[in-house]
Amino acid sequence: MNDALSGQHELSMTVLMTPDMANFSGKVHGGAILKKLDEVAYACASRYSGSYVVTLSVDQVLFKQPIHVGELVTFLASINHVGSSSMEVGIKVIAESIQEKVIRHTNSCYLTMVAVDKEGRPARVPPLSLETSLQQLRSDKAALRKKLRKEAEEEARQTHENHYSVQSR
Numbered sequence: 001m002n003d004a005l006s007g008q009h010e011l012s013m014t015v016l017m018t019p020d021m022a023n024f025s026g027k028v029h030g031g032a033i034l035k036k037l038d039e040v041a042y043a044c045a046s047r048y049s050g051s052y053v054v055t056l057s058v059d060q061v062l063f064k065q066p067i068h069v070g071e072l073v074t075f076l077a078s079i080n081h082v083g084s085s086s087m088e089v090g091i092k093v094i095a096e097s098i099q100e101k102v103i104r105h106t107n108s109c110y111l112t113m114v115a116v117d118k119e120g121r122p123a124r125v126p127p128l129s130l131e132t133s134l135q136q137l138r139s140d141k142a143a144l145r146k147k148l149r150k151e152a153e154e155e156a157r158q159t160h161e162n163h164y165s166v167q168s169r
């Protein structure tokens with residue numbers, strides 16, 4: 001194994017938007033971008049942890065600007081926070097129109113990836129060393145998002161239980 005690559009917490013991937021990624025109006029399909037986000041998060045988290053990883057959650061993804069066929073799209077991924085087995089990956093998406101030389105930040109999102117062993121059970125991941133104030137800030141914000149995600153999941157579970165206990169009366 002090349003030690004220079006394991007434990008790296010950042011990854012970037014640039015993809016040319018080809019016609020097969022277009023929707024009916026000729027812009028890039030939202031699903032094509034979601035697939036790339038998942039692949040980039042997988043690669044970033046798997047390389048960082050040295051484990052196979054699965055996607056636990058994808059936070060709200062907003063497409064505020066369309067991406068066009070022919071543009072170069074760069075996904076800048078970073079491990080923001082590490083728990084025992086989970087990692088939050090933040091991804092910034094930049095679109096570049098090649099001939100016009102215009103660069104746009106189209107969106108950002110967060111995915112939670114979990115390292116798993118051969119039986120699919122959560123596996124431990126190495127701690128993230130926070131060397132800069134930006135890394136510390138990203139980690140603090142990610143820890144808060146993790147807490148909020150868990151609270152939202154618990155709230156949804158209780159609402160679901162209350163709904164079915166009322167229906168079964």
Ligand SMILES: CC(C)(COP(=O)(O)OP(=O)(O)OC[C@H]1O[C@@H](n2cnc3c(N)ncnc32)[C@H](O)[C@@H]1OP(=O)(O)O)[C@@H](O)C(=O)NCCC(=O)NCCS
Nearest residue numbers: 054055056082083084085086114116120122146149150153
């Ligand atoms: C991911 C998976 C292995 C987790 O299993 P689990 O039994 O829930 O395991 P745990 O309860 O130990 O949680 C694992 C990690 O996820 C975190 N987690 C669980 N629920 C969470 C939530 N709602 N928000 C944020 N983090 C959460 C836990 O805190 C833990 O992280 P930590 O060890 O760093 O603290 C399991 O849910 C799974 O296999 N999911 C399917 C994954 C998949 O197929 N994805 C593709 C979908 S098509």
